[in-house]
Amino acid sequence: MPFATPLLLLLLLPFAGALATSMASRRVAGGLAIGLTAIGLVTTGWLAMDALAEPLMIRFDWAKFGQTPFNLSFRLDRLGLLMLGLVHFVALLVQIYSLSYLHDEPHQARYFAYLQLFVGAMLGIVLAGNLLVLYIFWELVGLASFLLIGFYNDRPSASKAAMKAFLMNRVGDMGFLLGIFLTYIWTGSLDLDLATAAGPLPAVAGLCLFMGCVGKSAQFPLLTWLPDAMEGPTPVSALLHAATMVAAGIFLLARIHPLLNPDALVVITLVGTITTLWGGYAALFQTDIKKVLAFSTVSQLGLMVAGMGTGNVGGAMFHLLTHAFFKAGLFLSAGAVIHAVHTQDMRQMGGLRRAMPVTFAVYTICTAALAGLPFFSGFLSKEALIGGAFGWAIQQGGLAGLIPVLLLLSSGLTALYMARQLRLVFFGDYRQSTVPLSAVHDADWLMRGPMLLLAGLSVFVWFSVNPLSAHHSWFWSILPPMEEPTLVWLAPVSIGLVLTGGWLGFRLKEPRHDKGYVPLSVEYGFLDTIYKYIVINPLLKLAALLNRTDQRAVDGVVNGAGVGTVVLAHLMSLTDRFGVDGIVNGVAWLAGRTGQLLRSVQNGRVQSYITAAVVGLLLVLWWVL
């Protein structure tokens, strides 16, 4: 296995990098991390030559329980290669961007170490050849996400958001773990090749595995952690919470797709559809620039999940790829805006298109890609997804036809909220008072370079020569496309929807905040409030109850035992003093008294001796006579 060494090296490099970076000084940490990621990217390219022909596999025993061996296995196939390249590439750009963005941050070394840790964990997920390995790195990614969301640990809101993300992910991961157990029970193997060869599992197992995706990819009903995760530094939001980490759930679905039976797929489709609409609606009236993007990510992830549910693995992965580029570009541009105006509130921005022309251009291109305008990458992948969904709906018949229509609607919704954001940030009058407009300018080249590169990658030419159809894209050599009916009307309808949405977004005035549907959007359907009443409060009550029980029952028993022991000790002490000591003292007292009595006879007085003699004599006489 000549490729084994570079493959393992590729996996271990970021972890070693995380250690080294955390100990490096502030100045070299960033460079070191960037260098390591670049090495990783080059190695990926080198491995690609082997892996394109046939999948690379490494397998070795890890532990043996009784007769059951558990092995670690890694595999690199075309899908993995795609993700490998994507993760490395976006991570590289984000790290370069971070150099400038976090220039004044004193804990830069820690930041880059966390990023390296994340890259390593993500590579582990991508390269995992069995579910066990995948789960290990899955949790590591969760850890890295937790650390990076809570990076500004002096902000209470950041540590709270990190905690929330971690806990919500735990809910999903619990289901994922159960799913892994069920998979093992049914197929007798955790290996992806062997398990998938066995065919679909019962729906329960498939849905349990899907729970992992629900948590990690912020699907309904666990979507509320992602907007809060925006407390982390903006480049982190770009890398983890837009481009790569949240895509891990989609990647997982792609890996386990053969295990999912039709019932499970229907549920997955439904969850994805609900998520995409929910996220799209929640993005509509947000005022925080990053939260709009966060909900847009939720919505797009929902779209991908729905695509997976309709069996369109290729389309979903294609959208993942294009989405990673333009969403990362959007986040990095948003970061540049925040960097310039020192606020995240869009109500205080406005009119930045003249002050920040480059950012504006990048933002517009990426927005166009996200909304799905033709000539941009998003159009191609969305078309593939929605077209696939229509094909699936025609096959299923009945109510299934609603799903692609809803997906199409959410695509229009995307255009609506993105146009509103573009208008609020870059058009109109400048509304910020603390930073004058003259002081607002584009970011330096370290930040501008990655942004421009990502914007460039959001254009159609990289993916397909034909701007209006992805049918001849190189992507389908990685994953075969879904056979879909040629729907001539689909492209014009979707373009029309997007244009209408965009036009509405530009023209509509901001509604008053007391209208019922505005808080419904801003609070994302009051999901957090519902959780508070359904889950958190009862749990807190249960915890308080347990605490009281603990104090009364457990502590009571312990204290009772203590008091009992003390009482017993007192009793023993009394017994000791009056019983044992009493006997000893009594004997001593008796001896003393006897001695005294006997001593009193020998008092040295002649007369008493004589008395004794006389009495004795009389007694003898009385006895004798």
Add this chain to the structure above:
Amino acid sequence: MQPVDSHLFLIVGAALFSIGLAVVLVKRHAIVVLMGIELMLNAVNINLVAFSQYDPNRLQGQMLSLFVMVVAAAESAVALAIVLQVYRHFRTAQLDDLNELKQ
């Protein structure tokens, strides 16, 4: 000569002995105790004399009582000398204070 009923003598002797014994046992001063001893010796003498009437010669008892008187004189002389020495040594003749035997 008709012998006198001897039990009267015996009662007097016994009484005298008892008084002497009581004096020896109770009195605190050494001299008084010596006097008690003399009383007891004299009680013995009375007994000796009283019983001598049953002797055919009627002399042995009286002779012995005379002997006792001599011995008593000698004894009291020695005892008085001892008491004198004791008084010199201990500066007291009270028997209660003279408990050297205790040690």
